[in-house]
Amino acid sequence: MNRVLHKTCIVTGGAVGIGRACVEKLAHEGARVAILDLQEEAGKALAADLAGRAMPVRYWHVDVGDESQVASAMGEIADAFGGIDVLVNNAGIAGANKPTHEITEAEWDRVQRINVKGVFFCTKHALPHLRRAGGGSIINLSSIYGLVGGPDVPPYHASKGAVRLMSKTDAMIYAPDGIRVNSLHPGYIWTPMVEQHLRDSGQPDMEKGRADLAQLHPLGRVGDPDDIAWGVVYLASDESAFVTGSELVIDGGYTAR
Numbered sequence: 001m002n003r004v005l006h007k008t009c010i011v012t013g014g015a016v017g018i019g020r021a022c023v024e025k026l027a028h029e030g031a032r033v034a035i036l037d038l039q040e041e042a043g044k045a046l047a048a049d050l051a052g053r054a055m056p057v058r059y060w061h062v063d064v065g066d067e068s069q070v071a072s073a074m075g076e077i078a079d080a081f082g083g084i085d086v087l088v089n090n091a092g093i094a095g096a097n098k099p100t101h102e103i104t105e106a107e108w109d110r111v112q113r114i115n116v117k118g119v120f121f122c123t124k125h126a127l128p129h130l131r132r133a134g135g136g137s138i139i140n141l142s143s144i145y146g147l148v149g150g151p152d153v154p155p156y157h158a159s160k161g162a163v164r165l166m167s168k169t170d171a172m173i174y175a176p177d178g179i180r181v182n183s184l185h186p187g188y189i190w191t192p193m194v195e196q197h198l199r200d201s202g203q204p205d206m207e208k209g210r211a212d213l214a215q216l217h218p219l220g221r222v223g224d225p226d227d228i229a230w231g232v233v234y235l236a237s238d239e240s241a242f243v244t245g246s247e248l249v250i251d252g253g254y255t256a257r
Contacts (some may be wrong), residue, residue: 001028001029001123001207001247002017002029002030002130003029003159003233003236003237003239004026004030004031004086004126004236004237005030005031005183005238006014006031006032006084006122007027007031007032007085007092008031008032008033008034008077008078008081008082008083008085008086009026009031009032009033009085009086009087009088009092009235009236010033010034010035010036010074010077010086010087010089010122010126011023011034011035011088011090012037012062012064012087012088012089012122013025013035013036013037013038013041013090013091013092013165014035014036014037014043014046014088014090015035015037015039015046015059016037016039016045016191016192017189017191017192017193017225018081018090018141018186018189018191018214018228018229019037019088019090019091019224019227019231020042020046020224021032021089021090021224021225021226022051022225022228022229022232022233023035023057024046024229025089025107025226025229025230025232026046026086026229026236027056027057027074027119027235028055028231029087029233031086031236032057032081033050033055033056033057033058034057034058034059034077034218035047035057035058035059035060035127036060036062036064036073036122037059037062037091037205038061038062038063039062040061041164042045042234043059043061044059046059047059056081058075058077058080059113060077061071061166064065064091064114064117064118064119064121064122065113065114065117065118065121065230065237066121067121068134068153070118070121070122070124070125070143070216071121071125072223074125074126074129074238075102077222078129078130079111082252083129083133084126084129084130084133085130085136085137086087086124086136086137086138086139087123087126087131087136087137087138087139088120088131088139088141088232088236089118089122089123089139089140089141089163090253091114091115091118091139091237092115092159092193093110093111093114093115094111094153094193094197094200095107095110095111095153095155095195096111096153096155096158096195096208097124097153097200097201098154099154100154102198102213103154103155107154107155110155110159111155111156111159112158112159113157115145115159115160115162115163116154116159116162116163116166119140119160120161120166121167123138123166123170124138126138127174127179130179130226131179132229134191135178135180135239136149136176136179136180137179137180137181137182137235137236138170138179138180138181138182139169139182139184139232139235139236140163140164140167140181140182140183141163141183141186141228142160142161142164142167142184142185142247143156143160143185143186144185144186144187144245144249144251144254144255145157145158145160145161146160146161146164146165146168146183146185146235147185147247147249147255148162148255153197154253155159163183163184164185166180167181167182167183167245167247168181168183168245171244171245173239174207175244175245177192178217180235180240180244181244181245182235182240182242182243182244182245182248182252183192183246183248184228184231184232184235184245184247184248185229185247185248185249185250185251185255186223186227186250186251187213187217187222187223187250187251187252187253187254187255188200188213188216188217188222188223188252188254189222189223189224189225189227189228190223190225191222191225194222198213202245210222216254217251217252217253217254218252218254218256219251219252219253221252222252223224223250223251223252226249227250231248231250234248235248237255238242
């Protein structure tokens, strides 16, 4: 308990999946948490549930690909909670699962808008508040496919590679300000995104699909959102005070092959 006590943490895409688990773990560990998402019903319900248990959690309806919405939300969050200490750039989409030569410009741009520009906009507009706080932590959700390749979803893989190197660049730029920037690389985690990926790949049987994915990981299972959320808590906390520009890989051994 209290690993991030009194820190104000922002979690983009915080209404469901990995983001939801991050919100819950950070709140349980003492943080004030701002949920940014477009899934208003789920986001408000999560915020209300945690607030009802005396945890300071609020929801903001924000499209991370819209700079004006991001800038406005960052100011509102800082005013509401007295500052910003941690940014978790989790919002992302998988996008079209087709070979590169079949991807349209619109399909490509849709993924980059959320997965890359969203990280850029949120980082850009959180930084003045982190500097004002005297430092902080930015945690960018990349993927195993920001480290290794795969023969599917080209726009997604490109976006996650970009996030990895954006993290290293910003880690070096903002280290003098006491701001740490790291990327986190999940393996297959059982979330609505992964379920949809299986359906888009022609797999109607979710149990079989999950079992097949499990075999890709030496530990023999698909990850749970909490597996990633605990990594986020670590990077958000002072336990990781000497960690920046790094890649935290939580993948059940997938990339060890």
